[in-house]
Amino acid sequence: MTAFPSVEWFDDVRDIFNHEDSFRGGGGGQCNCVAGIKVGNEIFVLTFEGFECAGARKASLGDLDEVDFYLDMEILEWQAMIENIRQNGHAGLGYTLNTLDLDRAERLATSVHGDQYREDLFFRYNQTLQYFFDASSRIATEFAS
Amino acid sequence: MSEAEKLGPDYELDLGWMDQTGPWDTRAEEGRNGLTLADIQVGEYGRVPDESDNQTGRPRGSAPRSGSYRIGNYAVRTKSEIWLDNASFLYEEALQRQWSSATDVPWHTIEPLPDDIEQAQCQMATFLTEVEFVAGDVPARWVSQTTPDFFEARQLLTAQVMDESRHMDVFRKRAMANGGGLMAATGATSGFVGSIDLSRDFTEMSARLHISGEGAVLTIFRMGELMAYNDAEKAMYRLCAQDEARHVAYGVMHMRYMAETAPERHEEINCYFDEAEAGILSGSANPAGQAPILSEPLAILLGGGIAKFDEGFKKLVALRRRQIQEYKKRVVSAGFGARFENGRSRINEILEQAAAA
Numbered sequence: 001m002t003a004f005p006s007v008e009w010f011d012d013v014r015d016i017f018n019h020e021d022s023f024r025g026g027g028g029g030q031c032n033c034v035a036g037i038k039v040g041n042e043i044f045v046l047t048f049e050g051f052e053c054a055g056a057r058k059a060s061l062g063d064l065d066e067v068d069f070y071l072d073m074e075i076l077e078w079q080a081m082i083e084n085i086r087q088n089g090h091a092g093l094g095y096t097l098n099t100l101d102l103d104r105a106e107r108l109a110t111s112v113h114g115d116q117y118r119e120d121l122f123f124r125y126n127q128t129l130q131y132f133f134d135a136s137s138r139i140a141t142e143f144a145s
Numbered sequence: 146m147s148e149a150e151k152l153g154p155d156y157e158l159d160l161g162w163m164d165q166t167g168p169w170d171t172r173a174e175e176g177r178n179g180l181t182l183a184d185i186q187v188g189e190y191g192r193v194p195d196e197s198d199n200q201t202g203r204p205r206g207s208a209p210r211s212g213s214y215r216i217g218n219y220a221v222r223t224k225s226e227i228w229l230d231n232a233s234f235l236y237e238e239a240l241q242r243q244w245s246s247a248t249d250v251p252w253h254t255i256e257p258l259p260d261d262i263e264q265a266q267c268q269m270a271t272f273l274t275e276v277e278f279v280a281g282d283v284p285a286r287w288v289s290q291t292t293p294d295f296f297e298a299r300q301l302l303t304a305q306v307m308d309e310s311r312h313m314d315v316f317r318k319r320a321m322a323n324g325g326g327l328m329a330a331t332g333a334t335s336g337f338v339g340s341i342d343l344s345r346d347f348t349e350m351s352a353r354l355h356i357s358g359e360g361a362v363l364t365i366f367r368m369g370e371l372m373a374y375n376d377a378e379k380a381m382y383r384l385c386a387q388d389e390a391r392h393v394a395y396g397v398m399h400m401r402y403m404a405e406t407a408p409e410r411h412e413e414i415n416c417y418f419d420e421a422e423a424g425i426l427s428g429s430a431n432p433a434g435q436a437p438i439l440s441e442p443l444a445i446l447l448g449g450g451i452a453k454f455d456e457g458f459k460k461l462v463a464l465r466r467r468q469i470q471e472y473k474k475r476v477v478s479a480g481f482g483a484r485f486e487n488g489r490s491r492i493n494e495i496l497e498q499a500a501a502a
Contacts, residue, residue: 028242099370101367115478116474
């Protein structure tokens, strides 16, 4: 069991994502962006380069200034999404990243800089980002109670 | 008996062609993402002229051919008219991120839907098929009018045409896949969308198509995930949104280049944005606009049926706000944000009028 959120959890997902050929087709493929992940007050930064998620690191609030966009949800919302992915093998109808971004008062994907060109990377690489989180269905996750 | 010409024993090869090359001893090296267009921008081959006198179809960097006649109709021969700094990057991205409407959409997940939902879905599919014809036709026209010296931009447009072709077919397939069919043509290709094809130069076309038109459709595609009733519709809209975001990126980056290199055209470009904003919620060009043939099916899909129309309409109003917010931020990113500060843009007023209607 790997705890979410943690660098270890993202590394486990990266390991699956980076070695799964099917994620490179079907609208996936090369992806170049830096994405922040905000889980409550905890911050992580994922770097996508080419076909891979090249790195995951713990970060601070100030680091969000530098990312192209960041995904912001409370821990219970992240938990609901990850558990749904685990149950279905992929995100169910109500839990795809795009759906979560649209179906809530506060956006899932946002940025500090406000540059829509960079925020649009969330849309341009959406299938890859979805594949990344869908890869978490193959690991056992535990959540802080 | 062979018809091949027989050469005599004393025949001498010409070999003159061996002396006529572009810069030689070129060794482009592949990078982390393979041998990309960016990797072959080596020396003289990477030099893009500000003005091109190439009217003969000569590949950039190749040796010219004497006595060659004019080929094509290259009206676009000024770099600032079509250029964007990351054309090569976006082109490679377009190639890498292709998908098949036949096999990458899980069509088997579609199940019978209530009649009102199916009809609304089919009306949207009809509309999107209709507008994607324009989105494919127009860039295609500009490909052939652009000098080969700006091949990066040309190839990106060609990739866009392929994307739009797939969008046409995927929505047509959706209309046919679940007991429905195509509905009434909406007339979306007249008015503002139709005017895209009347653009007199590429920048005018790009302002109308890439930023205004496709920016609006991008929001609709993303919203498609919210009004999808199965994994097939989710995938269909998500994958189209990816492509559309790339096309919007072309427009933003081109406008950014124009803003920096051709300040004398700022006023003209602002006029295109004036025109786009005036029509953004009227007519049938924008499915989130006020025309019932589109706003009603959208509200039905977003709400979950005719009985929940009011609920769906509230979501539609929220969609319009998001659509316009994203449009404004793209215009700012493109270098034309002053229009929202100096009172030129009426977009907020237009939005409030639509919300109150």
